[in-house]
Amino acid sequence: MRFTPIQTLFALPSIRSRLIAIVLATAIPAAIALGVMAATFYGNQKKQSEIDLLQTARALTSALDRNFSIGLNVAQALAVSSKLQQSDFAGFHAEAKSVLNDRFPGFTFVLSDESGQQLLNTIRPYGEVLPRHGNPENLRQVFLTGKPSISDLYMGGVMKRPVVSIEVPVWRDGKVAYALSVGFLTDSLTRILTDQRLPEGRMAAIFDPQGVIAARTHMAEQLVGKKGAPVLLQRIETATEGIVETHTLEGLGVIIAFNRSTETNWTVGISMPWTVVLAETLNQIALIYGGITVLLLAGVATVWVIGGKISRSIRALAAPAIALGTGAPVVVLDHGPIEAIEISHTLKAVERELQQYRDHLEQMVAERTAALQASNRELEQFAYVASHDLQEPLRMVVSYVDLLARRYGDKLDKDAFEFIGFAREGALRMSELIKDLLDYSRIGRQDGHPEPLDLRELATEALNNLRLALADSGGTVVLADTLPTLVGNRVELVRLFQNLIGNALKYRRPDQPPRVEIKAERDGTAWVIKVADNGIGIAPEYRERIFGLFQRLHGRNAYQGTGIGLASAKKIVELHGGHIWVQDAPGQGSVFCFTLEDKASLPVDMPSAQDQG
Structure with a gap:
């Protein structure tokens, strides 16, 4: 036997050093992966921030529309007041003033004639001399069209402050005699923004149809009345909502989400500085880096201790291993680590059984077959x-x-x-x-163990996943009042229902909305689940082919899809010990049937296949 010189042995790396090198080597791909993860995390954080901003902009636009709608409705109700019809302006002044309270978004009512002269204004005592209306162009539109009109931001004639007004016509003797205006201060518009309680770092603004800032959560005194950022205004002109990356009027780089009302043409914009997105991302990444560093140091320390123990155990096994190799009697260790003693006992057992292994070739073949199956699973994972x-x-x-x-x-x-x-x-x-x-x-590799499942509950979950497809197709799905409770994998059975119902909604007839009916019938020890539709049907010669992978009967221009849905359905059913088939005729709809074994308690009132003919 040839032995390696002692000097050479000492020059080789030890188990402990190799384990430490492995731990340190794992830090390199971990660092690369963390860099990729940081970039991905930043992109996801930015996208989520944009979604949140856009949803907030929509909510604020709805709130703004509600305020304008309240003002319009109240003004239209006052425009038909009997006091106006009787020219009782003093009485109407008191009536209109009584409407103004903290819950009403407007601050004043103004009655003007066709020349623009204010006849009464609720913020001034009745009879006081009043100036002309501050927005004669909007007033002129009301007299010309006889329709209500919402103004842009303008300087009020009495208070000399930026205001917005809604003008409604007051009809007498079949023509517009006056215009009744309800005014809104920019303070009430700002209150809409502040009531939203935006997170720290977010800013909001309201723009009139000309792109002029009517309200703002930050620097309102300096910027109300000025036009918004040009890049934002260009987008507002061409789209009702969207995301813009630009700079604010004060020069701050931001992401802006805007939503323009289709009713009033007013727009709400929500902005967030780039620095906020970056700071939120960096905080998360710093936590991850810190955690990985701690884990790496703990791993090195743990490997140092474990490596020493492994080295001592291996050295203790050297003598029994050499004895087994040379044919000498194996001496079982009676001291040292428990693992070394166990292995020495194992070596002694090997010594006794080596001869017997020659008679177990068939067992070895079986083990190789098992190894081949494991290899196939690894290939599937690959x-x-x-x-x-x-x-x-x-x-x-x-x-x-x-x-x-x-x-x-x-x-x-x-x-x-x-x-x-x-x-x-x-x-x-x-x-x-x-x-x-x-x-x-x-399929077949989902987490979780088989459990009793209510098929009606699973079908309902599948319908929730398909609610957009249901809405787009205008279809209806009818579930039997009672479906059985059977043992299976929840995720895969929900996918089975989702694939079958989704196919029924997709392959529908163009002249009528899809209708899907799901019911169950007992068949001996199994249940037959049927998913029937009123779609285009499948010719008999294709009934087997459709369950193959990548099999499609129609071109992609006719129906979207990859040809995998029914193959997945078949695989799920077969993994649950059942089989699937289709019963149908072209032009008369399809009935997809699959069986599931009865391995759980079942409702006694379920119909059987024989009962239903």
Whole structure:
């Protein structure tokens, strides 16, 4: 036997040093992964912030519309007052003034004639000499059209402050005799913004149809009455809502979400500085970096201790191992670490059983078969990971194609835009296909154990997932009053119902909305679940083919899809010990049937297959 010189042994790295090197080596990909994660986290944080800002802008626009609507409704009610019809202006002055209170958003009512002369103003005693209306153009529109009108921001004639007014016509003898205005101070508009209690760092503003700032949560005294940022105003002219990255009038770099009312043409904008998004992201990343550093140091310390113990255990096993290799009797250790003593006992057992292993070739074949099955599972896992990693290049293709269209759009002709559209559509379709493949590969590998499940509850959950598709198609889904409780995997059975109902909504007839009916019938020891629809149906020769992977009976221009949904349904049913088939005729709808074994208590009033013919 050949032995390695002692000097060479001491020159080789020890187990302890190798383990420490492994721990440190894991820090390199961890650092790279953390960098990628930081970039992804920042993008996600930015996107979520944009969504939150846009939702807040919508809510504030609705609140603004409500205030204007309240003022309009009250003004229209006062415009038909009997006191006005009787020219009792003093009585009408008192009546209108009684409406003004803390709950009413307006601050004054003004009655003007066609020349613009104010006849009464509730913020002044009746009979006092009043100036002309501060917005004659808006007043003129009311007399010309006979319709209510909401003004832009203007300087009030009495208070000499920025105001907004809603003018409504006052009819007498079939013509517009006066215009009744309800005025809103910018303070009431600002109160709409402050009542929202925006998070720290967020700013809000209200813009009139001309893009003039009517209210603002920050620096209102300096900026109310001035036009908003040009980039924002350009977007407001072309879209009812959106996200803009620009600078505020005070020069602060921000993300702005805006929403323009389709009723009044007024706009609410919510902004957040870039520094806020960056600070929130950096705080999270700092916590992650700190945690990883602590874990790394703890790992090195733990490996140092464990490595020493492993080294001593291995050295204790050297003598029994050499004895087994040379054919000498194996001496069982009677001291040292318990692991070393156990292994020495194992070596002694190996010594006795080596001869017997020659008679167990068939067992070895079985073990190799098991290893092959494990290898197949690893290959399936590899396919899943590979498919998952394909998503990133596709996202890059879509991003760069979009960037090409935005940056060089003015230099591209119609054909180029069409080619860009083809490329983008193809990448998105490939992304959808990969996603479906990932879902298909996960079937049978979901977390959780089989449990008793109420199929009606699962079908209802699937319907909640499909509520947008239901709304778009105008379809209805009818569930039997009672569906059985069976044992299965919750996630996979919800996906089964979702795939079958989704197909029924997709392959519908163009002349009528889809209708889906789900019921169950007992068949011996199993249940037959039926999902029936009134769609386009499937010809008999395709009834087996449709359950194959990537099988489609229609072109993508006719119906979207990847051809994986029914293959997934079949795999789920078979993993639950059942089988699936279809009963239908072209043009008369389809009935998808699948069986599930009865392994749980069942309702006694469920109909059987024989009972229903």
